[in-house]
Amino acid sequence: MFKHLKFRDPNLTKRVIGKIREAAPKRDTVKICHVCGTHEWTITHFGLRSLLPQNVEVIAGPGCPVCVTPASEIDEAVQLALKGVVVTCFGDVLRVPGSEKSLLDAKAEGADVRVVYSALDAVKMAKKEPDKEFAFFAIGFETTAPSTALEVLKKPPKNLSFLVSHRLIPPAMELLLGIGDLHIDGFIAPGHVSTIIGLKAYEIFPKAYRMPTVVAGFEPLDVLFAIYMVLKQVKDNAARLENEYVRAVSWEGNVKAQELMHKAFKIVDGEWRGLGKLPSSAFKLREEYSEYDARERFGVKISHGRDLLPGCQCHLVMIGKIKPTECPLFMKACTPQKPMGACMVSMEGTCSIWAKAINT
Amino acid sequence: MMCLAIPAKVVSVQGNVARVDFGGGIIREVDISLVEVKPDDYVLVHAGYAIQVLSREEAEETLRLWSELLETEEKLERNNI
Numbered sequence: 001m002f003k004h005l006k007f008r009d010p011n012l013t014k015r016v017i018g019k020i021r022e023a024a025p026k027r028d029t030v031k032i033c034h035v036c037g038t039h040e041w042t043i044t045h046f047g048l049r050s051l052l053p054q055n056v057e058v059i060a061g062p063g064c065p066v067c068v069t070p071a072s073e074i075d076e077a078v079q080l081a082l083k084g085v086v087v088t089c090f091g092d093v094l095r096v097p098g099s100e101k102s103l104l105d106a107k108a109e110g111a112d113v114r115v116v117y118s119a120l121d122a123v124k125m126a127k128k129e130p131d132k133e134f135a136f137f138a139i140g141f142e143t144t145a146p147s148t149a150l151e152v153l154k155k156p157p158k159n160l161s162f163l164v165s166h167r168l169i170p171p172a173m174e175l176l177l178g179i180g181d182l183h184i185d186g187f188i189a190p191g192h193v194s195t196i197i198g199l200k201a202y203e204i205f206p207k208a209y210r211m212p213t214v215v216a217g218f219e220p221l222d223v224l225f226a227i228y229m230v231l232k233q234v235k236d237n238a239a240r241l242e243n244e245y246v247r248a249v250s251w252e253g254n255v256k257a258q259e260l261m262h263k264a265f266k267i268v269d270g271e272w273r274g275l276g277k278l279p280s281s282a283f284k285l286r287e288e289y290s291e292y293d294a295r296e297r298f299g300v301k302i303s304h305g306r307d308l309l310p311g312c313q314c315h316l317v318m319i320g321k322i323k324p325t326e327c328p329l330f331m332k333a334c335t336p337q338k339p340m341g342a343c344m345v346s347m348e349g350t351c352s353i354w355a356k357a358i359n360t
Numbered sequence: 361m362m363c364l365a366i367p368a369k370v371v372s373v374q375g376n377v378a379r380v381d382f383g384g385g386i387i388r389e390v391d392i393s394l395v396e397v398k399p400d401d402y403v404l405v406h407a408g409y410a411i412q413v414l415s416r417e418e419a420e421e422t423l424r425l426w427s428e429l430l431e432t433e434e435k436l437e438r439n440n441i
């Protein structure tokens with residue numbers, strides 16, 4: 001975008017690294033946490049960690065929407081598919097393990113599971129084949145939720161329902177702060193989620209938790225600048241909410257999208273894979289739209305699932321407690337070709353991103 | 361990648377749908393119900409929907425600020441030495 005603008009200027013990069021070195025404390029370790037698969041991709045793909053001083057650590061929080069979807073909700077989708085409902089989902093979801101089966105396993109057993117690129121694709125498919133029941137497996141954070149809301153509010157075809165599994169990012173960030181031995185010194189907040197919810201959604205982090213918080217874009221320079229901005233705050237012993245991604249994120253965010261989400265959904269407690277139930281962290285369709293709720297329409301509701309296969313450390317990877325390479329199964333029993341955990345399945349999963357970086 | 365949002369330039373608008381140019385000759389139709397756009401605007405596209413309008417001025421401003429920030433701080437440091 002803006003091709004002639006130099007978002008990857010090597011000279012500028014060198015200078016920012018210099019500034020980071022100056023701002024970094026001499027001895028103490030600073031731990032900066034981001035919560036976005038795309039940030040992890042930028043950081044790993046461009047080798048940004050290797051450019052940072054040794055005592056500046058950047059860890060990946062639960063920022064992969066596919067990875068955080070609990071096994072119980074994959075089980076619900078599998079059950080729908082096995083009941084004869086055409087389940088439409090994003091491609092990343094297909095291979096994510098449920099308690100026993102993935103959607104791909106269901107497909108292998110003859111269920112009709114189809115990959116779509118957007119919620120709108122699901123609507124189009126349902127319209128085309130009115131004699132079949134369709135369900136859209138709606139996962140993703142606040143970036144994806146508005147489009148699901150939009151399709152729900154647009155009066156979808158009668159033969160389409162929604163298996164809503166959306167999750168909210170700020171509660172996940174609060175969870176991280178509650179983990180006693182994680183000791184985060186600053187947040188890099190996810191740029192794309194922020195385009196929707198706006199800067200204001202993070203106000204609580206500097207205010208209530210005294211946590212430096214910087215919303216950042218996805219170019220390598222965006223991320224490096226955000227790291228620098230966090231380090232400056234740490235150095236000044238300040239806790240501010242700052243916006244590095246002004247070209248896309250405003251204080252209010254996308255108000256229209258927020259209104260649609262609010263109209264279609266209510267906020268409920270939500271289960272996160274391997275992390276348990278987080279208060280007010282998920283969306284559910286409001287009663288007015290319950291006829292479009294796939295769980296109600298087909299009577300599927302699974303409250304307990306098996307989130308982790310024995311040995312899988314996804315729950316620790318997802319909170320930045322360990323690096324993928326510290327999981328004993330990483331690139332041994334668990335590879336992108338034969339993933340054991342959700343973090344290795346999705347392209348936004350930390351394990352998968354690390355695996356690809358090692359292989360290239 | 362599901363969560364990836366990609367910037368694109370709006371070529372034309374018809375109702376709730378716009379044709380956008382991702383560069384490299386890739387032109388697609390996206391839903392623009394969540395934003396208000398006109399041709400030549402830049403939008404962030406996520407899973408078939410434009411989720412935000414990108415500000416060209418702010419993009420230029422970011423780069424200017426980055427450079428400026430570095431310069432003034434480097435100047436200050438030189439003066440300190």
Ligand code: SF4
Pocket residue numbers: 311312313314315317324327328329330331334335339340341342343344345351
């Ligand atoms: S390497 Fe595989 S098993 Fe280990 S944490 Fe990552 S996804 Fe889970």
